[in-house]
Amino acid sequence: xxxxxxxxxxxxAFTAIAQPKIELTDESIVTLVTCGPGEELYEAFGHxxxxxxxxxLGFDAVYNYGTFDFNQPNFYWNFVQxxxxxxxxxxxxSNFVRAYKYYNRSVREQYLNxxxxxxxxxxxxxxxxxxxxxxxxLYDYFFDNCSTRPRDVIQxxxxxxxxxxxxxIAGPRLSIxxxxxxxxxxxxxxxDLGIDLCLGAVIDEPATAAQYMYxxxxxxxxxxxxxxxxxxxxxxLVEGKQxxxxxxxxxxxxxxxxxxxxxxxxxxxxxxxxxxxxxAKWSTRIFEGLVFMVFSFIGWNGIFLWFFTNHFSADYNWxxxxxxxxxxxxxFALFKKNRPKWVGHYALFLIALYLGILLGWNYLPQLMHHxxxxxxxxxxxLAVGVFRASRLDKPALT
Numbered sequence: 001x002x003x004x005x006x007x008x009x010x011x012x013a014f015t016a017i018a019q020p021k022i023e024l025t026d027e028s029i030v031t032l033v034t035c036g037p038g039e040e041l042y043e044a045f046g047h048x049x050x051x052x053x054x055x056x057l058g059f060d061a062v063y064n065y066g067t068f069d070f071n072q073p074n075f076y077w078n079f080v081q082x083x084x085x086x087x088x089x090x091x092x093x094s095n096f097v098r099a100y101k102y103y104n105r106s107v108r109e110q111y112l113n114x115x116x117x118x119x120x121x122x123x124x125x126x127x128x129x130x131x132x133x134x135x136x137x138l139y140d141y142f143f144d145n146c147s148t149r150p151r152d153v154i155q156x157x158x159x160x161x162x163x164x165x166x167x168x169i170a171g172p173r174l175s176i177x178x179x180x181x182x183x184x185x186x187x188x189x190x191x192d193l194g195i196d197l198c199l200g201a202v203i204d205e206p207a208t209a210a211q212y213m214y215x216x217x218x219x220x221x222x223x224x225x226x227x228x229x230x231x232x233x234x235x236x237l238v239e240g241k242q243x244x245x246x247x248x249x250x251x252x253x254x255x256x257x258x259x260x261x262x263x264x265x266x267x268x269x270x271x272x273x274x275x276x277x278x279x280a281k282w283s284t285r286i287f288e289g290l291v292f293m294v295f296s297f298i299g300w301n302g303i304f305l306w307f308f309t310n311h312f313s314a315d316y317n318w319x320x321x322x323x324x325x326x327x328x329x330x331x332f333a334l335f336k337k338n339r340p341k342w343v344g345h346y347a348l349f350l351i352a353l354y355l356g357i358l359l360g361w362n363y364l365p366q367l368m369h370h371x372x373x374x375x376x377x378x379x380x381x382l383a384v385g386v387f388r389a390s391r392l393d394k395p396a397l398t
Contacts (some may be wrong), residue, residue: 089137
C-alpha cells in the first residue's frame with residue numbers, strides 16, 4: 001500500500017499541465033511510455049502512459065490512466081462491486097520516471113510518427129479528459145484499463161487511422177487467463193490462484209488481437225507493428241525507441257512456497273491424520289466439517305461475484321462445481337455426533353461429482369488452477385470416509 005501511495009504522490013496532477021490550452025510547436029514529440037512489472041500483484045502487469053514533450057515550451061507531461069483516489073465515496077465497496085473509478089492524471093515526466101526508478105521498474109518509450117496537427121489533437125483530447133468533470137472512468141482490469149485507454153485515445157485523435165498488423169502474434173491465440181499467467185504464474189503464484197478462483201470461463205476464450213493489448217507490454221508490441229497512412233503511403237506508427245531505465249533482476253519467491261506444494265502437503269498430512277484417527281477410533285468429524293465448510297466459501301464468493309457484482313470476468317465461474325456452496329450445510333451436519341441420514345446420500349453424490357471432475361479435468365469449460373486437483377482429491381477422500389461410515393450405519397465417533 002505504501003508503494004502505491006508513493007507512486008501516486010509522485011504522479012499527482014499539477015496546474016501547469018492541466019491548463020485548458022497549450023499550443024505545441026514543431027519541436028514537440030509524443031511517446032508511448034511502457035513501464036515494466038513490479039514486485040506487487042497490482043504492479044505485475046506493467047503500466048502504460050502517454051508522454052508529450054515540447055522543449056521550446058518547457059512542457060514535459062505524462063498522461064496516466066492508472067490512478068485512483070482512496071478517498072472517493074464508497075471506495076472499497078465499489079471495488080468489491082466492480083465499479084472502481086479510475087482517473088486520468090497529468091504528471092511531470094521527471095516525477096513519473098523517478099517513481100518507477102525508485103521501485104526498480106523499467107521504463108521504455110516509443111516515439112510516435114505524428115504530424116503537428118495530430119499531436120495537437122491528441123494533447124487537446126488529453127487536456128479535456130484531464131478536467132475534473134471528465135477525468136473519471138469505470139475501470140475494468142481486462143477491457144478498459146491503463147493500457148487500453150491510451151491506445152483508444154491515440155486512435156481517436158488520429159481519426160481511427162491506426163492499422164494494427166496482428167500477424168506478429170505467433171502460434172494459436174492465448175486466452176486472457178493464459179496471458180495473465182505469463183506474468184504472475186511464477187512471480188505471484190498466490191495471486192494467480194486468487195485470480196483463477198474469482199474469475200470465470202469468460203476469460204478462457206482465445207483472445208482477439210485487441211484484447212491482447214490489455215497488457216502494456218503487448219500494447220508496446222502492437223505499436224511496433226502498427227501503421228498509419230500519410231500522403232498515400234503506409235508508414236510505421238513508431239519511428240524510434242528508447243530505453244529510459246532498465247530494471248535489474250528482482251527477488252524470486254522460493255519455488256516450494258507455491259499453492260501446488262502447499263496443497264499437496266496439506267492433502268498428504270490430512271490423509272495420514274484422518275487414517276490414523278479412524279484406526280484409533282477417534283473422531284474426525286470436526287476436521288471433516290471444517291474442510292467442507294471452509295472451502296464452500298469459495299463457491300459462495302463465486303456466486304456473489306457472478307450474480308451480484310459488475311465483475312463481468314467473474315461470470316460462469318465453474319469453481320462452484322467443486323467448492324459447492326451446499327457443502328457448508330454438509331460440513332455443519334458432519335459436526336454432529338448423530339448425523340442426519342441424508343449425509344450418506346450427499347456424500348455419495350460428492351464422490352460421483354469429484355470423480356467426474358478429476359477424470360474430466362482437462363475438458364472442463366474453465367481452465368482450473370492446477371493446484372486445485374489436490375484440494376478436490378482431499379474432498380473426495382473425506383467424502384468416501386463419510387459414505388463408508390453411513391453405510392456401516394455408524395454414528396460419528398466420539
